[in-house]
Amino acid sequence: MGVKDSPQCYFDVELNREPVGRIVFQLFSDVCPKTSKNFLCLCTGEKGTGKITGKKLCYKGSTFHRVVKNFMVQGGDFTEGNGRGGESIYGGYFEDENFILKHDRAFLLSMANRGKDTNGSQFFITTKTAPHLDGVHVVFGLVISGFEVIKKVEGLKTDSASRPYADVRVMDCGQLFTKSANDGKFID
DSSP, rough: OOOGOOEEEEEEETTTTTTEEEEEEEEOOTOOHHHHHHHHHHHHHTOOOOTOOOOSSSOOTTTTEEEEEETTTEEETTSSSSSSSOTTTTTSSSSOOOSSSSOSSSSSSEEOSSSTTTOOEEEESSSOOOGGGTTTSOOOEEEEHHHHHHHHHHHSOOOOOOSSSSSSEEEHHHHHHHTTTTOOOEEE
């Protein structure tokens, strides 16, 4: 994977209206260009309003609505906030791009879905290996910083449906650009 040229984006996360930190993602746009573009555009909000829901196509203000300790944290439902909604930049759902990448480590970024070819805006971040998800969910990115934020969210108390009692939100999000190829520092 050409990590050097792959897009990077971020979430600034808040827990009960208190900032807890930034998560930075590296997207595997060389392996999953369509899925990566969907996520990146939902981070920047550049695609405007959804064709299906009429809601702004952006993760800003959305929640992490599902937390399963020792497995994953899930978000991306910016339309309903409960795991029943969401929309892709392509309008509704889009097909599974491929299953080349495996859930072979923690902190992978993968599409949540309701079955074959039902990718919208919902995603999850693994907190351990999850080989049972291979061939079912598309892996398209990796967390490169903010591991402590994910661990904090993963440790939250939840109800019997894995919904966190605390309000966990993406308060800001966008794309990161490096200043130059040599210094590796980011600018928003």
